[in-house]
Amino acid sequence: xxxxxxxxxxxxxxxxxxxxxxxxxxxxxxxxxxxxxxxxxxxxxxxxxxxxxxxxxxxxxxxxxxxxxxxxxxxxxxxxxxxxxxxxxxxxxxxxxxxxxxxxxxxxxxxxxxxxxxxxxxxxxxxxxxxxxxxxxxxxxxxxxxxxxxxxxxxxxxxxxxxxxxxxxxxxxxxxxxxxxxxxxxxxxxxxxxxxxxxxxxxxxxxxxxxxxxxxxxxxxxxxxxxxxxxxxxxxxxxxxxxxxxxxxxxxxxxxxxxxxxxxx
Ligand code: NAP
Ligand code: GLV
Numbered sequence: 006x007x008x009x010x011x012x013x014x015x016x017x018x019x020x021x022x023x024x025x026x027x028x029x030x031x032x033x034x035x036x037x038x039x040x041x042x043x044x045x046x047x048x049x050x051x052x053x054x055x056x057x058x059x060x061x062x063x064x065x066x067x068x069x070x071x072x073x074x075x076x077x078x079x080x081x082x083x084x085x086x087x088x089x090x091x092x093x094x095x096x097x098x099x100x101x102x103x104x105x106x107x108x109x110x111x112x113x114x115x116x117x118x119x120x121x122x123x124x125x126x127x128x129x130x131x132x133x134x135x136x137x138x139x140x141x142x143x144x145x146x147x148x149x150x151x152x153x154x155x156x157x158x159x160x161x162x163x164x165x166x167x168x169x170x171x172x173x174x175x176x177x178x179x180x181x182x183x184x185x186x187x188x189x190x191x192x193x194x195x196x197x198x199x200x201x202x203x204x205x206x207x208x209x210x211x212x213x214x215x216x217x218x219x220x221x222x223x224x225x226x227x228x229x230x231x232x233x234x235x236x237x238x239x240x241x242x243x244x245x246x247x248x249x250x251x252x253x254x255x256x257x258x259x260x261x262x263x264x265x266x267x268x269x270x
Contacts (some may be wrong), residue, residue: 006247007144009033012168024248027238028113029105032158032185036266047270049262050246053240056109060235061109061183062116063152063205067229068179069095069118073205079128086216087254092117098149100165101156101184101243102135105236109155121145146173151181158185158270168193171202175182179205186212191222198227209235 006025007014015038023036024048067073071087078085099106102122107130110120114132116164121134123145128135132260140141146152152174157161166182167190180203183191188227191212197203208222212232215235220227250260265270 014037015043023250023260024197025250027243029236029238030185030268031159031264031270032187036269039266042261044208044262045264045266046250047262047264048238048243048246049104050238050243053236054105056236057105057155057183058108058112059094060209060231061155061181062112063231064183064209065097065113065153065179066149068205068207070179070204072227073207073227076229080166093119095150096117096121097151097153098145098146099153101154102130102133103157105153106153106155109153110217119149145155145174146170147175148172149178151179153181154184154188156184156188157270158187161269163187164190166190166194168196171197174202176202177204179203179207181207182215183209183239186210194228195221195225198225207231 006027008027010024010033011017014024021043023044023046024032026045029048031045031047039045068232069090070091096119099110099120099122102110102124106122106124107128110122110130110133114122120132121136122128122130123142125138127137133236136142154166156165164187166180166188171193180194187210189212194203194206198206205227209231210233211222216222222230246261250262254262
């Protein structure tokens with residue numbers, strides 16, 4: 006069981022049957038090194054889901070209610086109200102409608118937001134407008150006032166938050182990345198914020214964690230940064246999930262969260 010595996014785990018532990026990821030993401034593993042008989046299982050901990058729902062709600066509300074601009078105004082001693090847009094007139098577009106994306110979507114619906122989602126295959130979630138694949142990406146992006154990334158990091162999604170995606174969003178949209186730092190092209194984000202295509206961003210993850218001390222995101226007035234804290238595996242519920250999976254494996258049953266190594270998630 007590992008977050009980051011040791012060098013050459015399969016040489017060191019030749020009898021391995023299963024590798025359990027401590028986290029929900031599995032991009033830290035080198036899939037090509039996996040022998041055929043070894044399975045990779047990601048963590049489907051209800052504690053992670055709860056943490057992600059809490060954080061995504063906080064962040065979507067912060068972007069929705071212009072918190073980055075109010076924080077910058079506070080530091081300049083500026084007391085100015087911005088126009089308020091009710092949640093019912095704001096669409097949150099979630100990239101990745103899996104375990105976490107779906108839980109986040111359901112909570113945002115309760116708060117009154119319009120919610121759409123984009124995934125590889127079409128997902129049916131009550132109240133959520135679902136889009137799938139490249140062919141529906143344009144339509145999905147065109148309606149997303151707040152874009153949330155909850156995709157796994159794979160060869161198809163690396164760098165997906167880039168200029169090409171930003172220009173297809175409504176002008177002044179905002180971005181929330183709670184998946185992996187390598188989804189984001191950082192230069193493209195800075196350019197989109199500079200020219201007003203994006204109004205603000207909240208980022209929980211960075212390609213380099215922590216970012217170097219002179220990284221432009223630290224002081225950017227329209228970027229809110231948190232240190233990869235959106236959701237962490239909880240010891241009690243995470244252990245329950247792990248033990249259940251070990252029992253399932255021993256009984257010859259499929260485990261919860263088995264990764265399709267060919268799809269990368
Ligand atoms: P998941 O259940 O595997 O869901 C992934 C979703 O992304 C699915 O809807 C999938 O589509 C979609 N997807 C994958 N590749 C795609 C592509 N190329 N194009 C369009 N859609 C694609 O994953 P999860 O449990 O929700 O977790 C998502 C990610 O959150 C993790 O991989 C991890 O990186 C991140 N995470 C971050 C934190 C944090 O603290 N910041 C904590 C936990 C997890 P289908 O439905 O069609 O398969
Ligand atoms: C955290 O980032 C996780 O993947 O669980």
